[in-house]
Amino acid sequence: MAAEVTCAPEADPPVTTIRLILGDQLSPGLSSLCDIDKDTDVVLMAEVMAECTYVKHHKKKIAFVLSAMRHFADELEADGVNVDYIKLKDRGNTGTLKGEAERALKRHKADKLIVTRPGEYRLQEDMESWSQDLGIDVEFRDDDRFIATLAEFNDWAQDRKELRMEYFYREMRRKTGFLMTDDGEPEGGKWNYDKDNRKSLPDKIDFPGPSQFTPDDITEEVLDLVEAEFADHFGDARPFSFAVKRHQAEHALKRFIDHALPCFGDYQDAMTNRDPHLFHSILAAYINVGLLDPHAVCAAGEKAYEAGNAPLNAVEGFIRQIIGWREFVRGVYWHEMPDYKTRNILRADRPLPDFFWTGDTRMACMAQAIGQTKQHAYAHHIQRLMVTGNFALLAGLDTDEVNDWYMCVYADAYEWVELPNTHGMALWADGGILGSKPYAASGKYIERMSDHCKGCAYNVKEQATEDACPFNALYWDFIARHEQRFDGNHRMGLVLNSLRKMDGGKLTALRKRAGNLLEDLDSL
Known part of the structure; x- marks a missing residue:
């Protein structure tokens, strides 16, 4: 059987x-x-x-x-x-x-x-x-590469009349323990050392420059592809020196910590024709794609402070950019979307001038910022906010066009980080959600923080003449245009008082100059 x-x-x-x-x-x-x-x-x-x-x-x-x-x-x-x-x-x-x-x-x-x-x-x-x-x-x-979850941000934002980065940043300091003493106080007794980070550059100073890497065969193939397929896009593909591998990005971080961080704090708001990078880290692109971990980057900065290799104002300012601003703008973006992008509280609708794409302008500060952006896909935060962004704000440039421009031109640009910084902080199109006041400034600010004005075709000392710096007349015209809207904003009180005390003839001349500029922005 x-x-x-x-x-x-x-x-x-x-x-x-x-x-x-x-x-x-x-x-x-x-x-x-x-x-x-x-x-x-x-x-x-x-x-x-x-x-x-x-x-x-x-x-x-x-x-x-x-x-x-x-x-x-x-x-x-x-x-x-x-x-x-x-x-x-x-x-x-x-x-x-x-x-x-x-x-x-x-x-x-x-x-x-x-x-x-x-x-x-x-x-x-x-x-x-x-x-x-x-x-x-x-x-x-969920993307857990951030310090705060979106749920944490929403809980923090709930029922608050105003969303302010400074207070959110303090929560992130407490959560991470960065630059905190054993008894729960901020290192040095202050949360924020921004006032110590606004020094002008001395005439003689050496800039370390970021790490630069020679393209390998993979990158060369990609560069050929980009030049063939995207010839009508903004900017120069070559020369190319970005880190594209993890160990390269880590090398770039180490170089910044060792050679640039010690001076970063003092000069992080400075601008110059002499160098496009100064003492900035140039790490945002690497963090935003995941080649670097933001927590590890902050830890490297803190370690430099603890070892006595970088001062507190530099390290605090660096860490604030990452666990403060970077985390805050992401939270605001997801908290306010989808209608955040469509807000235009100042009704800005003037077409973007061609020089934003070419850099062909007699305004030295704008030419520098746009020119280096074209070459490097990079400009530091003050150039973005107080030069190109400030000009867009004062001239009332179309918010959609400006937002698209910022997305187009920077290697670190993704909408979650670029939109709040541009739409909210630079253009104040959100009416104060991101920042309590517009970051508007005349040519005096640019003169104080840069060497651009020395070689400019326009005279920053003049106000309403034909050769006067365009930022001067545009600034006062902007304040006058939106006087009623800014009335009641306590952070705008001083400038509104100055406007109201200004000689009528002077204001008329300034606004006439501004009107002439706005009629033909492409000629600047």
Whole structure:
């Protein structure tokens, strides 16, 4: 009699999960990667035209992100991760993240997609429909690379009449312990040393410059691609010296800490024709794509202070930019979207002058800021706020055009960080949500904080003459135009009193000069 054979039930095939990594999520500790099964899961990374062109990003930014993506894919593969990488010109590339997710799901017979929530509202809104459209489960995970969760920010913001970075920043100091004493007090007895960070540059001073890296074969291939496919985008792709690998970004951090941080505090608001970078870190682009961890960056700064290698005002100012402003603007962005972007409290609608794209202007400060932006995809925060942003504010330039310009021209620009800084802080289009007063200034501020005025075609000492600095007349015209709106704002009291005491003939001359300037901004 034959023995009875019992067949074991056939095992279910392993479930394949696609884990989509975006171009600004190049962190091995990303939430969507934390529990990856290297035997069954597939990481999808895709270069798509839609993300390169929803605004016409600077050539250097596109090259930086695509090269960093390709190097991160190599990093993951070296760690045993199965990466499905789609290049921009690969055959069949749909040009959209949704299209590439759909193709990958079919290609790998996967039934689940995991993604860390994107930083930009437009992309999150699009992804919310993917589960229904693609007929699969889409799991969204919070981006835990920030110091504060969005829920923490919303809890902090709830029922507050005003959202002010300074008070949120103090909460972040307490949470992280950065520059805090054992008894819970701020190091040095003050929370903020901003008043110690406004020194003018001496005539003779050496600038260390940021780390610069020679492009490897991967980056050279990307640069060729960018110059061919995005020739009509703003800026210069070459020369290219950005870090595109993690160890390079870490080297850039170390160089800043060792050579620039000691002087960063004193001169962080200064501007000069002599150097585009001064003592700034140039690390924002690396932090924003995930090559550097913001907490680790702050810890490196704090360590330099504790070792006596950098003064408190420098380290506090540096840490404040990261756990203060960076975290605060992200919180405001998600707290106020989607209608935040459409607010235009000052009704600014004048077209953006052509010189914002060419840098061809006789205003030396604007030419410097735009020219170095074209070359480096970078200008420091005072140039962005008090030169290009200040001009846009005073001239009443169209808020949509200005916001798009800032998104187009900087390597570190993502809407979650750029929109609040531009729309709220520089343009005051949100009516005071981000900042209590407009950051408006005449040419006197630029003269005090820079050497631009010395070689300018315009005379910063003059007010209403034909060769007077345009910022002077535009400033007083701006204040006069919006006098009623600013009335009652306690931070605008002094300037409004000056306006009301000004000789009528002088004000008339200033406003006439401003009117002439505004009629033909392209001629400046």
